[in-house]
Amino acid sequence: MTSIISIKNLRKAYPGGFEALKGVNLEIEQGEILALLGPNGAGKTTLISTVCGITVPTGGSITVGGFDTITQYRATRDLIGLVPQEINLEPFETVFNSVSFSRGLFGKPRNDAYINRILDQLSLGDKKNSKIMALSGGMKRRVLIAKALAHEPRVLFLDEPTAGVDVELRKDMWEIVAGLKADGVTIILTTHYIEEAEAIADRVGVINGGEILLVQDKSELMAQMGQKQLQIAISDPVAEIPAALSAYALERSDDGLRLTYTYETTGERTGITTLLNDLAAAGLVMTDLQTKQSSLEDIFVGLVKEKS
Numbered sequence: 001m002t003s004i005i006s007i008k009n010l011r012k013a014y015p016g017g018f019e020a021l022k023g024v025n026l027e028i029e030q031g032e033i034l035a036l037l038g039p040n041g042a043g044k045t046t047l048i049s050t051v052c053g054i055t056v057p058t059g060g061s062i063t064v065g066g067f068d069t070i071t072q073y074r075a076t077r078d079l080i081g082l083v084p085q086e087i088n089l090e091p092f093e094t095v096f097n098s099v100s101f102s103r104g105l106f107g108k109p110r111n112d113a114y115i116n117r118i119l120d121q122l123s124l125g126d127k128k129n130s131k132i133m134a135l136s137g138g139m140k141r142r143v144l145i146a147k148a149l150a151h152e153p154r155v156l157f158l159d160e161p162t163a164g165v166d167v168e169l170r171k172d173m174w175e176i177v178a179g180l181k182a183d184g185v186t187i188i189l190t191t192h193y194i195e196e197a198e199a200i201a202d203r204v205g206v207i208n209g210g211e212i213l214l215v216q217d218k219s220e221l222m223a224q225m226g227q228k229q230l231q232i233a234i235s236d237p238v239a240e241i242p243a244a245l246s247a248y249a250l251e252r253s254d255d256g257l258r259l260t261y262t263y264e265t266t267g268e269r270t271g272i273t274t275l276l277n278d279l280a281a282a283g284l285v286m287t288d289l290q291t292k293q294s295s296l297e298d299i300f301v302g303l304v305k306e307k308s
């Protein structure tokens with residue numbers, strides 16, 4: 001995979017000294033959907049603004065499509081579309097004109113056929129002559145996406161695209177994002193919603209306190225999530241795991257009254273039935289059973305807690 005965005009040791013200290021980014025390294029691959037997860041104040045918006053050249057970093061470097069965001073600002077900005085968190089539209093303008101105007105801002109020649117195509121793609125075709133003020137909140141969000149796409153960028157940043165949006169609309173948005181990816185657009189979205197990352201991302205990055213704590217393929221994370229633990233309480237403490245059970249890689253609690261077995265939920269066999277038979281054969285009497293599944297949320301909360 002080739003990187004379309006390469007972020008190296010990026011730092012941002014705001015006037016007053018607060019360091020919002022503390023040496024971020026991140027490679028964003030061409031054509032992927034990367035979800036950046038992080039709590040409030042983690043540095044997500046600062047990171048996006050810096051890549052878009054809106055915020056000037058205090059250290060490190062960023063390239064977009066091989067161009068440097070500072071020394072070759074114009075070339076990098078042309079490659080990027082940014083969908084902001086807030087709805088900032090001109091209420092009396094029509095949908096078509098708003099979107100076409102955004103294209104003009106990038107110095108691109110007028111191209112009505114292209115604008116019509118993105119409006120259709122975003123299910124706004126029949127609203128193109130409507131004034132912005134006549135649109136629902138969900139349609140306004142789609143206009144923001146259309147405006148961000150008006151100059152044919154190769155990368156699209158979506159800053160919390162579904163914050164405060166109802167479940168139905170959130171699903172619509174996910175479909176739109178999937179459609180854009182199919183068109184070859186690289187997408188980076190920030191979100192507080194773990195299920196959003198689960199639903200659409202190829203990779204998930206976790207950011208907190210201005211640092212990237214993890215960047216991983218979602219499918220790998222899901223495989224970790226696929227792990228479950230079975231906790232078995234036994235009537236009499238064991239000093240060590242009986243040799244007959246060594247194949248199960250059980251963990252023994254300090255008091256010897258609990259054994260924990262970790263298994264894959266994605267595998268064909270969990271091994272639980274044979275384990276329970278072997279346990280009885282080894283003379284252990286089971287008094288209780290409990291299962292625990294690790295979720296992306298557990299991984300996320302654990303990571304964020306560890307660092308704070």
Ligand SMILES: Nc1ncnc2c1ncn2[C@@H]1O[C@H](COP(=O)(O)OP(=O)(O)OP(=O)(O)O)[C@@H](O)[C@H]1O
Nearest residue numbers: 014015018020038039040041042043044045046047
């Ligand atoms: N202009 C600024 N001056 C000083 N500090 C700032 C400025 N902008 C942001 N910060 C601080 O930098 C930190 C990171 O902010 P940022 O907006 O990047 O976080 P975020 O992850 O996008 O949060 P949210 O999810 O709430 O939007 C916060 O502590 C914020 O208070």
